[in-house]
Amino acid sequence: MGSVATSNPAESRLFKPIKIGNAQLAHRVVLAPLTRNRNQDDHTPTVELMKQYYADRGSVPGTLVISEATSISHEEEGQENVPGFVSDKQVAAWKEIIDAVHSNGSIWFQQIWGLGRASAPDFLTKKGFKYRSASAVPMRGSDVTPAEMTEAEIQDTIQAFVDTAKRVVSAGGDGVELHGAHGYLLDQFLSDAVNKRTDKWGGSVENRARLTIEVVKAVSAAVGPERVALRLSPYATFQGATNSDIEAQYSYLIRELKKLDLPLAYISLVEPRGDPVAVVMGTEAAHKEKTLDFILDIWNNQSPVLVAGAYEPETALQAVDGHYSKWNVLVVFGRHFLANPDLPFRIRHGIALNKYNRDTFYIKKSNTGYNDYPFSEEFKSAQSKSVSA
Template sequence: MGSIATYTPSESKLFKPLQIGNCLLQHRIVFPPLTRLRNDDDHVPLPLMEKYYADRGSTPGTLVIAEATAISHAEEGNWNNPGLVSDQQVEGWRKIIDAVHANKSVFFQQIWAMGRASLPDVLAVRGFPYRSSSAVPMKNSDTAPRAMIEAEILETIQSFVDTSKRAVLAGADGVEIHSAHGYLLDQFLTSSVNQRTDRWGGSIENRARLTLEVVRAVVQAIGAEKVAIRFSPYAGFQGSEKTDYLELYTYLIMELKKMDVKFAYLSLVEATGDPGALIWNDKAIHQDKSLNFILEAWDNLSPVIVAGGYQPDTAAWAVEEKYKKWNVMVAFGRHFIANPDLVFRIKHNIPLAKYNRPTFYSFKAWEGYNDYPFSPEFLEAHPHAVHPMVKE
């Protein structure tokens, strides 16, 4: 068994091609979904986002995944996060997708409903209800959401379908369904949040029903090869901690397999990738736990993304050693923010630029978004890959 130092990233499986759905990736370094709040006040992508996404797909064959995008206006629950509902929103994303494709990279749209993770004030301004699986407030909040009624749950499923269709029509190669990190689908999965007694709550089968119904409906609408799913079995972010994670996620995986289709990929967050630990330096819960039970059950049905604070050397070790039995890709979040040419830098052992955490969530700002430099080596080798848009 090799140590982390044994594996050189450029000579590892990180740079072996991999098929996901209808698309061939040229390497296994993934730009994952990262909320950045650079949309306008109507949740429409700003032009500066075209450069941001295109530049991070500047190495051909990169999997670029959109930040979590609302399936309906009622789920645009934060200031300046994106939707994919109105014609203006769709057109904004079409331009971003075209820019990524111009660099011969692959684009998946992550789609979500926020539920009780929305900011009540944001919803109130536009007259939308604050709601979740049950009337259980977020930690340190005095405002409890309203429990969704059956009609709203069915409408949510349809909104996932409609948004998936809009993403594909805008040119996306597929969608990633967000069922992680304490957002709406995960709020139904989590027993401490979901206190329903109808067919959407109680047992594991009932709590998993909404995620599985969304997946089935989206697969039927756009095809399984264009559908991915994200889970975070160990996260405690936004009250998403689960005591029955082993049984719950084993059930989810086995039910997905019963659909007898080949999904584009499965995206999993390791215990060390809990947003609470990465954003606020909270101690990760279940930090000693492994994703192996999911990977064993999944059994290479399709490739798997793993996320968890990886560095280039640990990512190479992960694909060569830790997950060597499976077709695994590795997501880099913070490093991809600061290094638009991250793939090139890793391949050529170029030092990584440092990220500036205070600018991660600066509303509509160019700074901390498009002002991170490409390496001189990349610019010399690929002068036309950099998106030409200048600061407005």
């Protein structure tokens, strides 16, 4: 498996237990939140497909399974076949999926989001909803300008995060991950390229951070901070949500979160090389020479930190045992976990990985490229031995 900080992957910190919130994990290999469009046209999970997909990826007990990004309101169901966690039908479908993951002894966090200007304007308009964002700044290449959100809409959005988090917990979820990354709604408020407001929600580093902080506080008060996590992508340029002073914006945000002294379950950070623009387009990341160290230094192990961004088994082992050895870090895998339902087992035992097929990532409502990646023979053998023991 190449040079690693330890000659035996099983001895790596990657396979040491760690607690997030109230949940005990057996290892630090995490399923990334992956939009894969397998939901129905009414944004309800396709249970027969998605129950198997998520349960399989929680088949190594003690795995942290994070759901795909899930809309906090019908207004935020702004793209085809993304899920919501709003209607009774949607909640019931997710409950079946969560139960299946729990039955394998793994842990469930639901990533929840607002899309803001990342919604498809025509799709949203057809459903009778307003296309909106932090400010009236269009997406690059779009001729549709979002409306600047009103104070009432901002307050409704905070409440929608709260209400959705409550529904997740009521359905058995172990927690929620607030999506503050990759140019979606919370990130639109953080970005000075998108947020041009002059009220208390924009115009300064402090004001641009306000919505994210208020959502963290409100959701923590509703379901308990140990059930709340936050994802950020400081260096990503995806969907134009950039910052002219990244360190100032994120240093302030992390310091303020730390000052709240809430025992959040974790924060999740996207590495500079994990910018979706670079990953999807195959280009060089804009800030590839930068690190997340300034955030980890400020956070100082207040709770664990997840790191994501084009990790391979070898580089994950090197990261937790080397670069991040002084911090409580877990590593998030997306494409490799999609293609390898037994990924933690494969990494631990040095087993070669299945190759993923990018062409099948987003086939709506399809099992192709979703549940057709095989478990390793070694994992199946280990499973059968444990069943017969």
